[in-house]
Amino acid sequence: MTQPPRRLLLVSATIGEGHNATARAVEEAARARWPECSVTWVDALELMGSWVPRTFQRIYVTNVESTPWLYDFFYAALWRQRWFADGCRRFVGSWCGRRLRPLLAARRPNLIVSTYPLGTAGLDWLRGRGQLDVPIAAVISDFAPHPFWVYSRIDLHYVMSENGLRAAHRAQPRSVHAVSAPPVETRFHPRDKAAARRDCGLPAEGRVLLISCGSLGFGSVERAAEAALRTGIDRVVVLCGHNDALLRRLRHRADQDARLVPLSWVRDVPAYTAAADVVVTNAGGATALEALACGRPVLMVEPIAGHGRANALLMAEAGLAELCEDAGALTKTVHRLLAEPAELRAAEQRVLDHLAATGRFADQVAELAHLRVPSQPRRLRAQDAFFVHADSAEVPQQTGAVLSLSSTDRAMTTADWIDHLGGLISSRAPDLPMLHHRLSTPHGHRPCWVPVREISVPDHLSHHELRTGDPRERDEVERDFFTTPLRRDRPPWSAKLVREPGTERVTILIKMHHALGDGLAMTSSLLRLVSDVPPEPPAPAAPVPSGPRRAAIVLRGLLSLAATSAAPAATAPRNSTSARRFAWLELPADEVRDCASAHRVTRSALLLAVLAEALHRLDENNAVQRSLRAMVPRSTGESDDDFGNHAAGVAVDLPLGPMAPRRRLNEVAARLGRSQAHGRPQAAAAVLRALAALPAPLHARAVRAAYRARFFQALVSIMPGRVEPASIAGASLHTAHPVLPLADGVGLAVGMLHWAERTGIGITTDPGLFADVDKLADHLRDAFTALREAEPAGVDS
Incomplete structure (x- = not known):
């Protein structure tokens, strides 16, 4: 699909408000970029049955508040027992997919974006049966993808960070992913704290800590509030969401300490988030993403079971949150941040740097108009899988070439060469199938090619300036290049520009996994990648003989081989x-x-x-x-x-x-x-x-x-x-x-x-x-x- 979509379907669910918040961000971006596009929603849980939303929410709340060990056990089993995860996904995918089928036939969307994992499972199930031929994207509203979030037949998954990419690949090695900005509405953005505090009726001076644990307001909210009040913080604002019992208890506590400001459901969450110096939460979902979008540091306190703890660990690993295992740890952390303002500023700067690096979510939604349909993993042909199985540490199956060039017709520095070749890779590689597929080799399963949405030039192009004219130096560079194993987390090919000292002559070293192709295929793709005048694609092969004739040829060949x-x-x-x-x-x-x-x-x-x-x-x-x-x-x-x-x-x-x-x-x-x-x-x-x-x-x-x-x-x-x-x-x-x-x-x-x-x-x-x-x-x-x-x-x- 290259034209803007005319009909966008959002698949979400009301189990808390996180998935809907992400869907609202997608809708906002879509309406801004595609004014002519009609946007419709479907709640996957309601579609699965009128009794399902209330039942699933009750199970979720009970697991988090009363039986977290059971939720942890289920979450761990999804990772540790692949058969269990696959069975659960097939069951839920079949259930949701059958209910989605008539709705899709009626609405005829030409782009589908899912923000709820069970909805994504249903879409994957339909795609696997050849019943869904429109582009599908999933926006993962958790920081940590898990096996219920990620599917091999979805065209693109947006995850929140580089370490989220690795987790998604581990959850489903055949899936396609990219990093996006926090998927939140544009109301959530960095803004002046003083102005935000005026909008919220908070004092302009002093330190403000915001506690927000989602629309359900469950978890260690009260312990977090008490831990914060034991520090010298000036204000502790608590958003209780729809949890009226929590609100009543905290209002009683606020009568004893005026620094505590408990609030029920509020509409201007962006203002309260921007007014805070730091945000405390316990799940790492939409609330944490909204805090990041506002440029505010996040403290994760006593993360809820299952995905909440996984989110906290990944956010901490990415440097975007600090994990506080209990209330005592939260007290110490807040004490430290109050005593060392420079550390608080550094934490805020890390968040701002992350926002700058990930770009704008609206741009990433706009990119969905360019999804290829379908971009499913494809099983390797027998001749290609042969070289995957033959590959080992001692005999890596990497083929390549040394391309020797004469002097150019104009003076070019090494930087000029890298810019030129990098531009060709960016513009041409996406159109060359050999160069935009990565190899997936799940244990015990057949190897597959997984399409890659974006080609990162630095991942595939490097350079080396020879210091001398000594042939031994060149030999060492070439030996190091051709013996270094290709990485499997990206398309398995690489190029290196080698520049001779004192001349304009260059050599280009190329290598790729043999499973990508033989010498003829490699030569064809390389020429189409880097030549000034790319050649036409190879001419079609001669017609394949008819079935009986082909069988006779093969039989005669087998008898000949047997006589060898x-x-x-x-x-x-x-x-x-x-x-x-x-x-x-x-x-x-x-x-x-x-x-x-x-x-x-x-x-x-x-x-x-x-x-x-x-x-x-x-x-x-x-x-x-x-x-x-x-x-x-x-x-x-x-x-x-x-x-x-x-x-x-x-x-x-x-x-x-x-x-x-x-x-x-x-x-x-x-x-x-x-x-x-x-x-x-x-x-x-x-x-x-x-x-x-x-x-x-x-x-x-x-x-x-x-x-x-x-x-x-x-x-x-x-x-x-x-x-x-x-x-x-x-x-x-x-x-x-x-x-x-x-x-x-x-x-x-x-x-x-x-x-x-x-x-x-x-x-x-x-x-x-x-x-x-x-x-x-x-x-x-x-x-x-x-x-x-x-x-x-x-x-x-």
Whole structure:
């Protein structure tokens, strides 16, 4: 949705006034930003049954006031027992969702915002059954999200802080979140205390403490008032809400101490909040958010059970509240704040800084007009999930590239480069699926892609200024970049700009999780991200054969795979390490093309033969291993989606024994041809899909058992790349060196990418398994020279 919504539905509930207060803030913002939009409300509890609101409120009050241990037990169970939380959410979601369905059909909203968790559960239930195709947002009016608040099928959840983001992700790893300003009406804003006190009839001088524990006024209100009165505070204002019994008791107490000002339900809560020096509350819901919006420090005293304590802990962790476990602690805290005004000012400044950082809630409501529909987590395809399960600390499945640029056509500082690339990421990444999904891997469940609403440039782009021209410094920067694991709380890709000293030449290092895509997908997305003239999306793949024909191809491929000989004997298997070494080289692309043409082989066969010759030269005295099995990804031609892996690995045994270079080339070409014939790539892809049908834990075990040195000894990927040169900020991108990951026990991976006038080759090794990466790079150059100089096919030697 890109146009302002015409019909907005707010899903709230009257259980206290917090959820309604949040809904009023959403409505105010919507009416201001979308004047033509009609806004309607629904009370989720009333919709669930006429008896439900009163019953649920009675249960809530009883739990908080009489059986807090039971509420704590229920709240803890939601976190500790996932099956319990899921069962409760499904039950409530089904109940509320069935009641919401006819109302939605009648009102036909084109945007729904929920401020009540049970209502959100119903919307999630409907979305899961394909019965709700309009954007859905949830505004969480508690500081601490909990499992009843957060759902995987809701397009966006607004939470209150960065640590709230982490809690929401823990509650539901597949959900989508963003931080918002306090969701309160604009009446709640920082204002002059003296003016606010005049409006409230309070003295302009002295210190004022406000106690407000929601519309129900329950909890430790009286103990908090007594604790405050034991200090030198000038006024203690208590908002009793609808709790008439509390009001009567406090009025009796006020006859004994004139500093106490008990009030019933008041309409001008913003004025009383702004008039206070500090606000005391016990739940961390709407009252605390209103205090923050007014720029007032918050003290949380004897938090109520369950979500109240969770709110208090998160607010304290964020530096936006101070937790007082009992009345004595509150007395000491107020004493300290009165004695040290600078500390009170510092607490107030932290709140104001938070407000400045989170922006305006009205702007965030306006952003809901741009929600994509639907932005549900999507399960990884079999080829992509394979690399999630193969990933480990020793063999992280991260692929990448080293992009070498010439000088720009204009002088650019490092800051200019960062600004340029950051602008491209901000404007283009949201339109590239590969770059705005994060990986969710819940334990025991299948991995999923979760769409990310906003791309934070600093999370994905960094830079390094080389101090010297020493190649060892560059090697260290590159090794550190490519071996640092990608974070899972954001889209798993990263870029680093490396600037050479005394020149305008730069190198861009790119890495991403292999589950995002293969080399072709990565190349396509990178070009569309950073090129001055982004290329068109990849052309659609050739039509997939019909069902019977495709089944015949796969069956023939499976029979061919079954007839494949066992892997060549290799040295005794050894364990992988997390260390890596890299080497880069390039060959003239026209010479590669001409050499392959002269020998009447493909460029892939030529480069595989170059590698085989180099490996032979690296260890010419090896009388044991006469062949090395390389796993070579080949396209299956089954998808036109540029997000994900669309190749399947086929085994190619590279001959290592002594033989003439041309004979080795002919042998490699024949073996490569056989590996691609008879539907082997399609059969390999079918095997991956079959494995993915297993339960997630078994799928992971199968992948780890298969993707290891027992079945192959090297990984080799040869990618077509790009014929026409590309430019970034006017600088020619003249070479791209691929960076491949390893597999368990496999110490060598070689990537080859044809790019304009050069064929870039990147070598990745585990030094504990393959120590001679620089020697291999030298032998690759010599091997190519030997094959280029060898007599071509059809010429007598």
